[in-house]
Amino acid sequence: MSTVESRRRPLVGAGVNRVDGPRKVTGTAPYPMDFSVPGQAYGALVQSTIAAGRIVRMHTEAAERAPGVIGVLTHENAPRVGTGPVTVLGASPPAPLRNDRIVHHGQHIAFVVAETPEQAGAAARLVRADYEATEPLLDLQDPRAEHLVDPWGMDTSRGDTAAAMASAEVTLRATYTTADNTHNPLGLFATLAAWEGDTLTVHDTSQWPSMVRTSLAMAFGIPESSVRVLVPYVGGGFGAGLRAWPHVILTAMAARVLRRPVKLVLTRPQMFTSVGHRPSGVQWLRVGATRDGELLVLNHRSLISLSMEDNDYEPFASATAFAYRCPNVITQDRQARINIAVPTSMRAPAEAQGNFALESALDELAYTLGMDPVELRLRNHTDVDPRNGLPWSGKALLECYEVGARRFGWSRRNPRPRSMRDGNWLVGYGMASALFPYFAQPCAAQATVRGDGSALVRSAATDIGTGTYTVMAQLAAEELGLPLDMVRFDLGDSDMPNSMMAGGSGLTGALGNAVHDACRRLVRSFTELAWASPESPLRGVPPDDVQCTGGTIHPVGRPDLGESYVEILARHELSELTANGKSSPPVPEELGMSLAGAYGAKFVEVRVDADLGLLRVARVVSVIDGGRILNEKTARSQIIGGTVGGIGMTLFEDTVTDPHTGRIANATFGDYLVAVNADVPELDVVFVGEPDRGTATGTKGVGEVGLVGIAPAIANAVYHATGKRIRQLPITLDALL
Amino acid sequence: MTDVASRRDVDERPAITERVVTLTVNGRPHTLRLDTRVTLLDALRDRLGLVGTKKGCDQGACGACTVHLDGRRVLACLTLAAQAEGRAITTIEGVSGADGQHPVQQAFMEHDGFQCGFCTPGQIMSAVALMAEGRAGSDAEIREFMSGNLCRCGAYPNIVAAIREAASQGGHDAGL
Numbered sequence: 001m002s003t004v005e006s007r008r009r010p011l012v013g014a015g016v017n018r019v020d021g022p023r024k025v026t027g028t029a030p031y032p033m034d035f036s037v038p039g040q041a042y043g044a045l046v047q048s049t050i051a052a053g054r055i056v057r058m059h060t061e062a063a064e065r066a067p068g069v070i071g072v073l074t075h076e077n078a079p080r081v082g083t084g085p086v087t088v089l090g091a092s093p094p095a096p097l098r099n100d101r102i103v104h105h106g107q108h109i110a111f112v113v114a115e116t117p118e119q120a121g122a123a124a125r126l127v128r129a130d131y132e133a134t135e136p137l138l139d140l141q142d143p144r145a146e147h148l149v150d151p152w153g154m155d156t157s158r159g160d161t162a163a164a165m166a167s168a169e170v171t172l173r174a175t176y177t178t179a180d181n182t183h184n185p186l187g188l189f190a191t192l193a194a195w196e197g198d199t200l201t202v203h204d205t206s207q208w209p210s211m212v213r214t215s216l217a218m219a220f221g222i223p224e225s226s227v228r229v230l231v232p233y234v235g236g237g238f239g240a241g242l243r244a245w246p247h248v249i250l251t252a253m254a255a256r257v258l259r260r261p262v263k264l265v266l267t268r269p270q271m272f273t274s275v276g277h278r279p280s281g282v283q284w285l286r287v288g289a290t291r292d293g294e295l296l297v298l299n300h301r302s303l304i305s306l307s308m309e310d311n312d313y314e315p316f317a318s319a320t321a322f323a324y325r326c327p328n329v330i331t332q333d334r335q336a337r338i339n340i341a342v343p344t345s346m347r348a349p350a351e352a353q354g355n356f357a358l359e360s361a362l363d364e365l366a367y368t369l370g371m372d373p374v375e376l377r378l379r380n381h382t383d384v385d386p387r388n389g390l391p392w393s394g395k396a397l398l399e400c401y402e403v404g405a406r407r408f409g410w411s412r413r414n415p416r417p418r419s420m421r422d423g424n425w426l427v428g429y430g431m432a433s434a435l436f437p438y439f440a441q442p443c444a445a446q447a448t449v450r451g452d453g454s455a456l457v458r459s460a461a462t463d464i465g466t467g468t469y470t471v472m473a474q475l476a477a478e479e480l481g482l483p484l485d486m487v488r489f490d491l492g493d494s495d496m497p498n499s500m501m502a503g504g505s506g507l508t509g510a511l512g513n514a515v516h517d518a519c520r521r522l523v524r525s526f527t528e529l530a531w532a533s534p535e536s537p538l539r540g541v542p543p544d545d546v547q548c549t550g551g552t553i554h555p556v557g558r559p560d561l562g563e564s565y566v567e568i569l570a571r572h573e574l575s576e577l578t579a580n581g582k583s584s585p586p587v588p589e590e591l592g593m594s595l596a597g598a599y600g601a602k603f604v605e606v607r608v609d610a611d612l613g614l615l616r617v618a619r620v621v622s623v624i625d626g627g628r629i630l631n632e633k634t635a636r637s638q639i640i641g642g643t644v645g646g647i648g649m650t651l652f653e654d655t656v657t658d659p660h661t662g663r664i665a666n667a668t669f670g671d672y673l674v675a676v677n678a679d680v681p682e683l684d685v686v687f688v689g690e691p692d693r694g695t696a697t698g699t700k701g702v703g704e705v706g707l708v709g710i711a712p713a714i715a716n717a718v719y720h721a722t723g724k725r726i727r728q729l730p731i732t733l734d735a736l737l
Numbered sequence: 738m739t740d741v742a743s744r745r746d747v748d749e750r751p752a753i754t755e756r757v758v759t760l761t762v763n764g765r766p767h768t769l770r771l772d773t774r775v776t777l778l779d780a781l782r783d784r785l786g787l788v789g790t791k792k793g794c795d796q797g798a799c800g801a802c803t804v805h806l807d808g809r810r811v812l813a814c815l816t817l818a819a820q821a822e823g824r825a826i827t828t829i830e831g832v833s834g835a836d837g838q839h840p841v842q843q844a845f846m847e848h849d850g851f852q853c854g855f856c857t858p859g860q861i862m863s864a865v866a867l868m869a870e871g872r873a874g875s876d877a878e879i880r881e882f883m884s885g886n887l888c889r890c891g892a893y894p895n896i897v898a899a900i901r902e903a904a905s906q907g908g909h910d911a912g913l
Contacts, residue, residue, distance in 0.1 A: 021846040024854030025838065027789020027829035031855060034788035117783065118774045186793045186801055186889050187855040235791075235855035236889050268794040465852030465890045637849045637892060644891025669798035669887065676884040680893040682876075 012687055013474060015633030016484065020233075020469045031235040033190035033265050035203040040192065041070050043251055043264035044120035046110035046127045047273065048102045051136035051339040051662025052308075055100040055109060059128040063112055066126055068119030071258045073111040073250070074127075075100055081253060084215030084244050088441060089501075090311045092215055093342065096246035096253075102131065103308040104341045105662035106273030111250045113258055117265070136339035136662045140280060140305045145336040148306065152313060152333070156321035158386070159328030161288075164297045168288030171297075172365050176285065176357040176727045178711075180305070180655035181278035181648075182672060183346050187235020188268065189245075189275055193252040194261035199226045204248055206231050207241035208501035210460050213494040215244030216252055232492040234502075237464040238645075239345040240275040242503050247274055272667040276344025277655055279305040281316055283357040288328075293371050295326040295380045300358065306335040307342040314343065316354040322594075323358060323435060325382035339662050345503065347645055348704040351436050352711070356729060359432035359712035364725065367415075373716065374401050374410065377433055385594035392596040393586075394700070396625035396689030397433065400601035403688055404431070404623040408603035417723035425607040427618075428721025434709030437597035438701040439504025440585035443511045444497035447476060447518035448578040449526070453551045453566040454486045457518065461491040461499035461511050465641075466703050467634030471508060472515050474630055475697065479519035481548025489515075497580065505598065505701030508630065510583055512697040518581025525579050526553055530568050537561045586694045595694050598705035599625040602643075604713040608721045613736035617647055617714060618681055624705060625689035628698035632687070635702050639685045642706020648675035650711040654730050758822050762787065763831030769818070777821045778802045778813035781828060789829040789858045793887070800886030803859040803866075804828050810866035829858035832865060840906055841865050844899035852890035860886045864900045873904035 023029035048055075060072040075097040084092030096108055110127045114120035137145050165171060189205040200220070206212045209229040217224040234241060247264060255262040266274055281304040288297035302316035317331035346352075366373040381398060384391050405411070413429040414420055420427040445459040457476045463469045473489040480487065490496065500510050527546050530538035530553065538546070538553060538561075546553050554562025569577060588594050605619040622639050629635045652673035656665045666672045691698025711729055718736070719725050726735050759768045760777075762785060769784050778795070781787040781804070793801030795814045802813040805827035832839045841864045844850070851857040863886045867873055872882040879900050880893070888896065 017846050018849065020854070021851075022838070024851055024857050025842040025845050025861060026833055027858040029854050030788070031791070033792065034782075036783075036786075116772065117779065118772050122774075184889055185853065185855070186791070186799060186887060187853065188792060188794075233855075234853060236853040238889070265792065268796060268798075465854065467852075633849045637852055637890075637895060640894055641852055641891035644888075644893060668796055669794045670796065674887060674889065675891070675893075676887060677893040677896065678880040678884040680880070680891070683894050 011691060012629040012632045014631065016470060016474060016631055018467060018470045018634065019473055020463070029233045031187050031233045032192065032203045032205045032231060033188060035192050036263065037192065037194050037261045040261040040263050041113045041115060041258065042117040042120040043254055043262050044112045044124035045108050045247060045270060046112065046124050047270065048105060048107040048109050050102055050131045050133045051105040051138065053102050053131050053133040055102065056130040056132050058110060060110065062126040063123040066119065066123035068115035069123045070113045070115065070260065071254065072127065073097060073254055073257065074109065078253060079257065081219040081249060082221060084218050087211055089242060089313055093243055093246055094309050095219065096250045104273065104339050106341055106664065108246055108250060111254050113254050113262055138338055138657060138659055138662050140282065140303060140336050140338060142338065145338050148335040150333065151335055152315050154315045154318045155333065156329055156331040161297050161299050161328040161330050164328040165286065165288045168296045169291045170289045170365070170368055172287040172361060172368060174285050174361055174364060174727060176283045176360060178281055178353045178356060178729045179653065180280040181346060181653040182272050182655045183238040183240035183276065184271060184672065184674065185236025185238055185240060188266050188271065190263070190265045191248045191251040192261065192263040193255040195256050198222050200252060201228045202252060203230050205234060205241055207234060207237040207462050207464055207503055209462065209492065209494040210498050211501065212244045212248065219249050220256065229494040230492060231462055234462050234464045237502065238347040239349065239503060242345060242501055243276065245275055268669060269667040272655060272664045273341040276342060278346035278352065279312060279314055279343035281305065281353055283316060285357050285361040287361050287365055289365060291369065293369050293376045293379045295324055297328045298326050299330045301332040302334065304333060304335045305340060305343060306337050307340050308337050310342040312343045313345060313349065315350050319351055319354055319435060320358050322386050324380040325386060326380065340657060347642065348436060348707040351708045352649060355434060355708050356711040359709060360715050360727060363430065363712065363716040363719065372415065373431055374405055377401065388594060390588060390592065390594040393591065393593040393694035394596045394627055394690055394692040395599055397599040397601070399688045400599060400623040400625055403686055404601040404603045404621050407684060407686065408621040410603060417720055424610050426610050426721040428606045428608065428717035430713045430715065430717025430720055431601065431603045432709040432712040432716060434600040434602055434705055435597055436505055436705040436708050438506045438509060440506040440510040441500035442582065442584050443499050443514040444580065444582045445511065445514040445518040446497050446578060446580050447522045448576050449480065449522060449565045450576040451566065451569050453564065455480050455482055456488050456490065457515055458490045458496045459499045459511055459514065460494050460496040461507060462502045463491060464502045466502065466638060467631060468502065468507060470634055471630040472511060475512050475515050476519050479516055480523065482551055486551065505703045505705070508701055509695055509697055509699040510585065512699055513583035513695050514581050516696050517583060518579050521581055522577065522579035523548055523553060525577055526565060526568050529572055530563055533571060535571065536563050538563050591694060593693060596692060596700065598700040598702055600705050600709060602709040602713040604717045606714060606717040606721055608718060608736055613733035615651060615718065615731060615733060615736060620681065621684040622706060623686045623688055624702060626687055626702040626705065627689060627692035627700035629687050630699060635687065636685045638702045639706035640683050642704060643683050643710055644675050644680050646707040646710025647679060650714045650729055650731055651679065652730055756819055758819050760818065760821055760826060762826045763828060771818050773819060775818045776814055777816040777818045780818035781813060787828050787830050791855055791858055793856065800863060801856050801859040803862040803886065805862060805866060808869065810863055829862060832861065839865065841899070841903045844903040848895045848899040848902065850896040850899040851892050856886060856888045860888065860896055867900065868904050873900055876901060
């Protein structure tokens with residue numbers, strides 16, 4: 001191991017202010033909707049008003065005659081385009097406007113382009129369609145729905161669950177349901193597409209610009225090198241930006257056909273049907289245990305909603321296979337095709353739902369056994385991955401429980417339901433475990449040190465608010481031995497070295513390892529230059545025996561014998577020196593360890609009005625093992641943000657589909673409720689554990705684990721407060737009356 | 738593809754109702770000829786290039802477009818541009834003083850009161866007005882009176898901390 005790598009680093013890195021903060025607080029950070037190009041026209045979408053059937057005829061004449069209208073695309077005149085790639089997340093969405101078939105309410109059926117946004121919007125309302133409607137399937141449990149069995153090949157069967165269930169001293173059977181949720185980042189998704197000949201430049205709300213580039217190239221049959229996708233600031237994603245959606249392709253298609261740059265900004269209602277949502281589902285849990293709380297059986301099955309076409313990765317039950325030590329386990333996930341818009345991963349996909357069921361069931365088991373819920377989890381803790389017997393690369397879950405219980409004051413809890421009260425408020429304490437396995441993909445980065453001694457590091461990643469700009473600059477500054485203000489990290493441009501998506505809690509680790517590699521190679525290049533120079537104090541010093549401090553490379557422990565980047569470049573008459581780095585996800589079998597994701601323990605106090613059923617979250621303590629934390633401030637914000645998302649999911653969020661028409665009945669921010677400031681108490685966040693042993697940076701990713709466990713902790717606290725076991729999300733006050 | 742070629746040569750279109758409007762934004766007057774349907778939000782963004790004010794819903798439900806009209810916070814998406822004539826419009830671009838950022842902006846950075854940053858201009862415009870309204874007296878009050886500004890990233894506790902600090906330092910006196 002080189003000395004650069006082996007320098008001792010703290011678990012929790014300094015809470016540095018975001019480097020992009022000044023732009024964000026002054027309104028100068030440019031989001032996709034903020035870009036304009038000369039001569040641009042404006043697009044507006046027309047969406048279907050039936051959920052199933054076909055279009056018999058489009059009526060576009062009135063729209064075409066409306067003021068300012070440049071053109072109207074429908075399936076009758078739109079050019080056929082290719083479908084995008086099959087990525088690690090699955091197949092791309094079907095191409096837009098390719099036939100007369102309608103598979104969900106709110107499907108794009110026309111695209112109107114006009115000189116101004118007002119004209120485009122007004123003309124879009126003039127487009128009419130004659131339909132031949134068929135009866136839509138809208139109920140997840142409709143027996144007519146086609147089921148996809150084990151769609152991800154992740155179903156588990158271990159041991160003999162039937163025999164173990166028959167012999168278990170205590171058994172439990174429960175059904176849990178979770179609602180459709182909609183990502184709803186505050187930034188409306190926007191696309192601005194401009195062609196110059198066969199070259200396409202696109203500003204797009206995306207968490208994965210290189211994938212959008214590939215998709216556009218395949219759509220229009222042009223080389224990837226002819227497409228550039230830019231997204232320096234995203235405006236929130238939460239998963240909605242992980243695909244090249246039909247409206248993106250449509251905007252580029254219109255720009256090509258009409259020979260004008262075209263800009264489209266989705267409306268808030270369109271955000272409910274155009275960019276995915278968290279799918280609803282039903283989960284069936286069967287648990288068998290000994291009387292002293294040893295888990296013998298976990299049988300976790302799910303049915304998850306899916307659209308008629310397209311696909312979604314959402315294995316609700318999968319983590320039950322490794323969350324606890326349990327010899328007999330079945331996990332099975334099924335998807336049901338119904339006439340809804342396609343779901344897509346939303347912050348903590350699968351875990352948000354699966355963990356709600358599992359951790360609620362464990363609370364129920366704890367009550368059945370008369371055992372403390374923390375104690376039950378301690379008894380079933382596992383330090384090895386039950387799937388393969390390998391030790392985890394890092395798992396400080398026991399510390400999470402211990403620290404969390406202490407900070408929360410768990411010992412003050414009287415376990416009897418309805419036993420704690422503050423005036424008319426019933427007080428409840430609940431807890432849950434959380435885990436989120438990170439999803440890493442190959443990444444590349446390029447690092448340059450310039451003649452003035454400053455560094456520029458680049459990769460085609462995005463910063464969706466997680467702090468990528470900041471933590472990558474911090475990592476590069478650390479590796480290069482430069483002050484942070486001498487390092488700039490650029491991202492959001494598909495022309496830069498390839499990056500994985502900002503998703504799956506994997507970017508910080510995977511990209512961090514690529515940045516780490518690029519910087520190490522760059523230092524090595526500098527050292528090798530100096531090594532050969534008679535005049536250099538580094539002459540003859542082996543490249544592995546150096547470290548970098550204050551812009552100077554020097555032998556380990558001897559800063560007096562160093563030479564600066566500036567001096568080395570000047571002597572060799574170079575304006576800059578560049579190195580490329582890359583990373584690949586570690587392979588468990590090579591490591592001899594199973595890759596641990598982030599872990600956490602969540603402790604929640606709720607208050608329920610005894611008469612009105614009003615539910616308030618009063619306190620949340622989140623203790624997180626996120627491996628090495630690069631920036632205490634931004635990482636804490638990730639946990640806070642996940643917690644707020646979890647509160648929203650548990651108390652409010654419910655995308656309501658009309659059971660007859662398939663129309664989303666609450667597709668506005670006035671009707672689809674999310675947590676607001678007054679819904680959120682002070683949140684306590686603590687990081688514990690050690691740098692993860694799986695990769696060089698030691699991070700695990702903290703973007704999603706903050707949300708996981710909040711729902712069951714609240715539901716368990718509600719049971720403690722009221723004696724009512726709520727197995728359905730969201731928990732609305734009518735359930736508590 | 739020829740079916741959707743340019744239709745700009747077609748006559749017989751109903752006239753658009755337009756109006757000349759003078760908007761005073763951050764102390765500077767701008768005279769614009771506008772479709773009467775144009776909101777203050779779209780006039781700021783699309784006509785004046787002041788894109789710091791954000792469109793999050795266009796329905797008055799998210800607060801991302803919060804600006805000040807004569808010092809009071811309003812939703813620019815629910816205000817027609819023509820309604821703002823003759824009034825002092827302040828946007829996020831007008832909040833920073835000559836001597837740098839407003840204390841609320843500094844406090845947002847220090848307390849990490851944002852993540853993706855999209856709602857942030859609206860949050861800051863609300864926060865500045867909230868202090869002027871005398872509504873930053875307690876955390877509970879700040880939470881309540883900031884609840885018209887959604888933050889989907891969930892930065893609320895940090896937003897409260899930032900406003901608490903800015904209010905305690907008398908940030909409302911800083912030039913607004």
